[in-house]
Amino acid sequence: MEIINEQTLCQCIRDALRAELQEHFRTGGNSSQEQQERLLSKQEISAELGVSLVTLTDWMKKGLPFLRLHRRVYFKKSEVLRIMQQDITD
Structure with missing residues (x-):
């Protein structure tokens, strides 16, 4: 079992958030979930x-x-x- 330290966890969250924001702005905020x-x-x-x-x-x-x-x-x-x-x- 691998334990993630605080710095690694923060970096993973930042990367995921950055990717979501880029996708949001790339699609103009019209993700498939919002279109439902x-x-x-x-x-x-x-x-x-x-x-x-x-x-x-x-x-x-x-x-x-x-x-x-x-x-x-x-x-x-x-x-x-x-x-x-x-x-x-x-």
């Missing part, structure tokens, strides 16, 4: 759409796309809007 869409809760998406939670739950039963993570339900706003636009144009 934030998931909205049932309360957030219902407020965005101006509908009640009951209506939202009914839409979910009718096919509104959602993700279930553990016991919670989340939505991608772009997917919800895409589905709603398809229903309007169909």
Whole structure:
């Protein structure tokens, strides 16, 4: 087992931070993680759409796309809007 001294650890942290900052500025701050869409809760998406939670739950039963993570339900706003636009144009 190898033990790292404080100076070596500090240098590793500096190198990692420098590499991350260079990548951040090289990509203009648009890392793949930042490009991922934030998931909205049932309360957030219902407020965005101006509908009640009951209506939202009914839409979910009718096919509104959602993700279930553990016991919670989340939505991608772009997917919800895409589905709603398809229903309007169909």
